[in-house]
Amino acid sequence: xxxxxxxxxxxxxxxxxxxxxxxxxxxxxxxxxxxxxxxxxxxxxxxxxxxxxxxxxxxxxxxxxxxxxxxxxxxxxxxxxxxxxxxxxxxxxxxxxxxxxxxxxxxxxxxxxxxxxxxxxxxxxxxxxxxxxxxxxxxxxxxxxxxxxxxxxxxxxxxxxxxxxxxxxxxxxxxxxxxxxxxxxxxxxxxxxxxxxxxxxxxxxxxxxxxxxxxxxxxxxxxxxxxxxxxxxxxxxxxxxxxxxxxxxxxxxxxxxxxxxxxxxxxxxxxxxxxxxxxxxxxxxxxxxxxxxxxxxxxxxxxxxxxxx
Ligand code: NAD
Ligand code: UDP
Numbered sequence: 001x002x003x004x005x006x007x008x009x010x011x012x013x014x015x016x017x018x019x020x021x022x023x024x025x026x027x028x029x030x031x032x033x034x035x036x037x038x039x040x041x042x043x044x045x046x047x048x049x050x051x052x053x054x055x056x057x058x059x060x061x062x063x064x065x066x067x068x069x070x071x072x073x074x075x076x077x078x079x080x081x082x083x084x085x086x087x088x089x090x091x092x093x094x095x096x097x098x099x100x101x102x103x104x105x106x107x108x109x110x111x112x113x114x115x116x117x118x119x120x121x122x123x124x125x126x127x128x129x130x131x132x133x134x135x136x137x138x139x140x141x142x143x144x145x146x147x148x149x150x151x152x153x154x155x156x157x158x159x160x161x162x163x164x165x166x167x168x169x170x171x172x173x174x175x176x177x178x179x180x181x182x183x184x185x186x187x188x189x190x191x192x193x194x195x196x197x198x199x200x201x202x203x204x205x206x207x208x209x210x211x212x213x214x215x216x217x218x219x220x221x222x223x224x225x226x227x228x229x230x231x232x233x234x235x236x237x238x239x240x241x242x243x244x245x246x247x248x249x250x251x252x253x254x255x256x257x258x259x260x261x262x263x264x265x266x267x268x269x270x271x272x273x274x275x276x277x278x279x280x281x282x283x284x285x286x287x288x289x290x291x292x293x294x295x296x297x298x299x300x301x302x303x304x305x306x307x308x309x
Pocket of ligand 1 (some may be wrong): 007008009010011012013031032033034035036037038056057058059071072073074076077091114115116155170171172173174175193257
């Protein structure tokens with residue numbers, strides 16, 4: 001049994017990760033400022049004797065005693081991370097400095113929830129970990145993309161300078177139950193719109209692509225990476241690639257919705273194509289996704305049907 005800290009543990013991915021770590025027999029401290037997270041996400045473990053919830057903002061130093069840290073604190077949806085972009089940079093950069101400082105003091109292992117956004121609007125397809133990316137440093141997505149890139153830089157400087165046990169997961173689009181109704185990301189937007197019978201909002205012509213990973217698969221990948229010896233960045237995502245228009249039609253069909261499809265302007269710097277090369281994850285941590293899009297969408301639609309009652 002280890003004592004594990006999950007920053008951002010009350011959010012979408014973090015809450016599933018906390019549940020998994022409790023089920024694995026660990027003591028779990030969830031730290032969150034509740035910007036996009038909710039106590040309700042942690043209902044199933046809130047009263048568990050090995051679980052503790054702490055309200056804290058990662059822009060402030062951490063004073064906790066733990067063996068492992070998963071650093072997930074940061075709003076992940078463009079709508080939320082752009083709402084206060086300066087705070088997003090602080091969360092990424094100061095948050096990384098504080099978890100790394102704590103990990104150094106405690107000789108703890110520390111995993112960074114990085115992102116496919118470090119590849120920006122990629123000119124290499126699919127994206128392997130050795131691709132350096134194509135990011136606009138002054139655009140509206142930069143607070144998140146560059147924030148996450150600096151966080152990675154800090155993780156590798158702490159590895160070189162202080163021999164810290166770091167792990168870096170580059171997470172590709174992940175979806176599932178507990179996304180917020182107003183999250184703003186594409187899967188939750190389309191499911192909520194379809195269930196309400198409201199227009200499905202496709203940004204641009206819908207030909208841009210994404211690859212969607214169900215949250216249970218992602219959590220399995222995070223835990224395997226933490227338990228491995230791999231200090232290189234590892235892509236975690238589902239390599240099945242879909243256009244956004246395909247996704248809209250799939251969700252309309254699966255919900256038997258009467259929603260029409262509306263085309264809205266494409267946001268600035270929206271990546272055209274995205275698909276992970278997961279060769280490294282397969283080799284190093286023996287991981288690949290097991291849940292197909294239809295299956296994961298089924299669970300997500302069932303969740304929103306219940307949540308929106
Ligand atoms: P989310 O917005 O649901 O969760 C983020 C959590 O961090 C929330 O609980 C929020 O309240 C908390 N938080 C935000 N700022 C904080 C701060 N300053 N101090 C303390 N807590 C703070 O998002 P998610 O989808 O669960 O993403 C979790 C992590 O995974 C994020 O770091 C995100 O960048 C990364 N990631 C997610 C995806 C995805 O598709 N879901 C893709 C790539 C990377
Ligand atoms: N998108 C869309 N309609 C929406 C929300 C998003 O067409 O209501 C598009 C968005 O422009 C992008 C893709 O879906 O091309 C994925 O967007 P999301 O915000 O989920 O994630 P990210 O762009 O960060 O991968």
